[in-house]
Amino acid sequence: MQLSRSERREPDPRPRVVRTGGGLRIAAWRCAGCQTTRTEPVLRCGRCGGAPRPTSLSPRGTLWSWTTPRVGPDSGVPVAYLDLDDGGRLLVRLAGPVAVGARAAVTGETADGDLLAEVQR
Numbered sequence: 001m002q003l004s005r006s007e008r009r010e011p012d013p014r015p016r017v018v019r020t021g022g023g024l025r026i027a028a029w030r031c032a033g034c035q036t037t038r039t040e041p042v043l044r045c046g047r048c049g050g051a052p053r054p055t056s057l058s059p060r061g062t063l064w065s066w067t068t069p070r071v072g073p074d075s076g077v078p079v080a081y082l083d084l085d086d087g088g089r090l091l092v093r094l095a096g097p098v099a100v101g102a103r104a105a106v107t108g109e110t111a112d113g114d115l116l117a118e119v120q121r
């Protein structure tokens, strides 16, 4: 039997969404020293050793590339890299094929914890 990540109590490095009064955002940490932004929590900035402070990023961006895996448990579900307007690149799942360069936004998470995105028309 294979245990899930939470059953193994391992930290999950995947980016997370946060829901605010203004809608959905991407959880992030910005270094107080050099302003480097990361989407996973770290104790110290890997660039300057400064202290990361919690912040959040816009869920909107531009699709950099995408593909549809044909092997594994999620075969047939398109995945893409989304370049966020606030900086950074996220791996997201999509509802269907899209065009590179399309505008998209993270809209939530799958039950498994992956980020979901939809093309903005």
Ligand SMILES: [Zn+2]
Binding pocket: 031, 032, 033, 034, 035, 036, 045, 046, 047, 048, 049, 050
């Ligand atoms: Zn730093």
